[in-house]
Amino acid sequence: MSIGALTHPPSSRRFLLIAHSALLIALVLGMEQLAPMFRALFPDQDPAMYQRESFLNLTLAHLALVLLSSLISVSVGVAAGLFVTRPAGREFEPLVSTLAAIGQTFPPAAVLAIVVPIAGFGFVPTLVALVLYGLLPVVQNTVAGLGTVPSQTLEAARGNGMSTWQILWHIELPLAMRVIIAGVRVSVIINIGTATIGSTVGATTLGTPIIAGLVGNNLPYVIQGAILVGLLAIVTDLAFERLERRFSFGEEGNAA
Amino acid sequence: MIELQGLTKCYGDTRVVDDISLTVEQGEFCVLIGPSGCGKSTTLKMINRLIAHSGGKVLVGGDDVTTLPPERLRRRIGYAIQSIGLFPHWRVADNIATVPRLLKWPASRIAERVDELLALFQLDTDGLHDKYPHQLSGGQAQRVGVARALAADPDVLLMDEPFGAVDPLTRDALQVELSRVHRQTGKTIVFVTHDMDEALRLASRVALLNGGQLVQYDRPAELLVAPANDFVRDFIGRADLGLKLLSRRRVEEYSRAAQRTRNNALASASITWQVDADDRPMALLGGRLGEPDTARTVVTPEWTATPDMSMKEALSRMVWFRVTALPVLDSEGRLLGEVTMSGVMGHRP
Numbered sequence: 001m002s003i004g005a006l007t008h009p010p011s012s013r014r015f016l017l018i019a020h021s022a023l024l025i026a027l028v029l030g031m032e033q034l035a036p037m038f039r040a041l042f043p044d045q046d047p048a049m050y051q052r053e054s055f056l057n058l059t060l061a062h063l064a065l066v067l068l069s070s071l072i073s074v075s076v077g078v079a080a081g082l083f084v085t086r087p088a089g090r091e092f093e094p095l096v097s098t099l100a101a102i103g104q105t106f107p108p109a110a111v112l113a114i115v116v117p118i119a120g121f122g123f124v125p126t127l128v129a130l131v132l133y134g135l136l137p138v139v140q141n142t143v144a145g146l147g148t149v150p151s152q153t154l155e156a157a158r159g160n161g162m163s164t165w166q167i168l169w170h171i172e173l174p175l176a177m178r179v180i181i182a183g184v185r186v187s188v189i190i191n192i193g194t195a196t197i198g199s200t201v202g203a204t205t206l207g208t209p210i211i212a213g214l215v216g217n218n219l220p221y222v223i224q225g226a227i228l229v230g231l232l233a234i235v236t237d238l239a240f241e242r243l244e245r246r247f248s249f250g251e252e253g254n255a256a
Numbered sequence: 257m258i259e260l261q262g263l264t265k266c267y268g269d270t271r272v273v274d275d276i277s278l279t280v281e282q283g284e285f286c287v288l289i290g291p292s293g294c295g296k297s298t299t300l301k302m303i304n305r306l307i308a309h310s311g312g313k314v315l316v317g318g319d320d321v322t323t324l325p326p327e328r329l330r331r332r333i334g335y336a337i338q339s340i341g342l343f344p345h346w347r348v349a350d351n352i353a354t355v356p357r358l359l360k361w362p363a364s365r366i367a368e369r370v371d372e373l374l375a376l377f378q379l380d381t382d383g384l385h386d387k388y389p390h391q392l393s394g395g396q397a398q399r400v401g402v403a404r405a406l407a408a409d410p411d412v413l414l415m416d417e418p419f420g421a422v423d424p425l426t427r428d429a430l431q432v433e434l435s436r437v438h439r440q441t442g443k444t445i446v447f448v449t450h451d452m453d454e455a456l457r458l459a460s461r462v463a464l465l466n467g468g469q470l471v472q473y474d475r476p477a478e479l480l481v482a483p484a485n486d487f488v489r490d491f492i493g494r495a496d497l498g499l500k501l502l503s504r505r506r507v508e509e510y511s512r513a514a515q516r517t518r519n520n521a522l523a524s525a526s527i528t529w530q531v532d533a534d535d536r537p538m539a540l541l542g543g544r545l546g547e548p549d550t551a552r553t554v555v556t557p558e559w560t561a562t563p564d565m566s567m568k569e570a571l572s573r574m575v576w577f578r579v580t581a582l583p584v585l586d587s588e589g590r591l592l593g594e595v596t597m598s599g600v601m602g603h604r605p
């Protein structure tokens with residue numbers, strides 16, 4: 001039956017996800033094994049392999065930063081999106097949308113410049129910048145996703161005796177989930193990239209070798225950091241794609 | 257069963273429902289009809305408090321609806337709208353089980369009830385139970401919507417243009433089915449439509465609304481023969497009023513005793529049926545327009561009638577086959593009586 005098609009993405013996509021994950025793990029754990037290759041490619045760079053910190057530690061620190069900031073962005077963003085789509089909060093919709101948009105139009109470097117004097121160097125200012133940065137897509141998509149729920153569906157839910165909470169939990173959120181997750185996906189992907197600039201204010205991330213490479217004119221460092229950031233973004237994106245598909249009901253879900 | 261007392265709804269200064277009073281008895285099929293925007297849906301939704309009324313009272317089963325928490329009230333009253341009202345992420349069985357689940361019925365009782373309803377609506381075929389709404393045909397989705405409204409066995413069923421989005425053939429079938437379900441279950445139904453044919457077909461009482469006011473509340477036949485004013489007359493449509501009346505009548509009301517013979521002899525009456533040993537009509541003697549009374553016409557199944565056929569269809573068959581009489585047959589094909597062109601004319605509406 002065609003329901004099967006909804007829960008299992010095409011096998012080629014799954015293969016891509018597995019292949020990229022494997023490559024990512026291999027590089028995180030075994031980048032040092034490629035030292036001869038980098039030495040051959042860049043004979044006048046010494047050292048040609050970033051060694052001040054293990055790539056495993058850099059990746060874990062990067063992930064922790066993205067995970068924590070996304071967690072905050074998603075909680076705050078979904079809550080704000082829910083609030084402005086309830087009768088009580090509807091009048092705040094323009095305000096919340098504007099705030100979230102400002103959060104995104106601010107260049108991350110400017111956020112850092114403002115936050116560093118207040119919060120000091122390192123993890124915290126980066127976290128603040130990432131949270132602000134990730135908020136907009138989540139708020140936007142939460143509002144948009146809840147807006148796609150047909151008014152007749154809501155009327156039927158009410159007419160059949162569901163309470164406001166039951167409607168939100170059993171009808172609105174499941175039906176909006178695909179669009180909300182799409183927003184989270186954008187937010188997380190942006191933050192995986194943006195987190196690298198946290199290294200300019202002393203946060204440990206995969207940006208650290210990139211910054212070190214740029215400052216020290218060491219191209220291999222830049223490549224080693226960038227390739228891991230890129231792979232991390234691709235793997236995350238593919239994983240979210242699978243997740244989104246779980247929440248496709250009806251027309252679009254069938255075609256996928 | 258349902259009593260509206262001076263029911264009123266205002267939006268700002270506009271009264272979209274204006275002082276409507278009517279009573280829907282137990283088991284009645286009440287159709288609210290009127291032009292678009294006349295307040296049908298608003299009236300309906302004030303019964304289960306989807307819309308709060310601004311004045312008057314609604315009693316359901318003798319209780320003022322405002323004395324119950326709205327969710328409890330709505331779980332006691334079935335509600336069906338156009339098929340898009342199905343929950344797209346729930347299977348058919350889950351959709352039907354909505355209210356029983358809210359009422360926390362035990363799972364076994366819910367499963368039993370779902371099967372019962374699937375059977376009642378002839379949906380118990382080809383794995384429909386586990387399908388999602390987007391996999392259903394329009395007619396199937398509509399049946400599921402009505403089944404869901406009936407799931408917790410409510411005494412009252414509210415329906416807002418439930419067949420508005422399906423094609424005419426499917427709508428016909430759904431109307432027949434809803435009539436049957438109404439007869440079988442004896443539910444009290446309030447049904448909104450803007451289609452007069454649908455109203456005449458389904459209703460035991462019709463409430464005609466205009467500009468938020470109740471213009472006439474009557475049995476369908478009364479509405480047709482004794483319209484309260486010109487608006488009613490215009491709304492019903494003068495053009496095929498006679499046919500509309502006949503569509504409410506059944507052949508057995510017009511049927512009369514038939515002359516029969518076993519041979520070719522025309523009896524004293526101008527129309528005589530030649531029957532075989534089992535009393536099945538073989539030929540009509542006389543009774544064909546523009547031909548001598550002695551002409552013999554072989555009876556074919558196309559121009560026969562059954563007692564529960566509508567007179568509109570019977571008349572249509574007479575016209576199409578150019579005969580002035582149809583034999584009325586029982587389920588075995590035996591001659592019960594006849595309906596004639598002059599009989600149609602002679603009958604007082």
Ligand SMILES: Nc1ncnc2c1ncn2[C@@H]1O[C@H](COP(=O)(O)OP(=O)(O)O)[C@@H](O)[C@H]1O
Nearest residue numbers: 267272290291292293294295296297298299448
């Ligand atoms: N929320 C609302 N605010 C103002 N006017 C409304 C509202 N809802 C409905 N109306 C008006 O009330 C009238 C009756 O609406 P409705 O009951 O839906 O008509 P219908 O008979 O077509 O079902 C319409 O003229 C409509 O414009």
Ligand SMILES: [Mg+2]
Nearest residue numbers: 296297298448
């Ligand atoms: Mg309406």
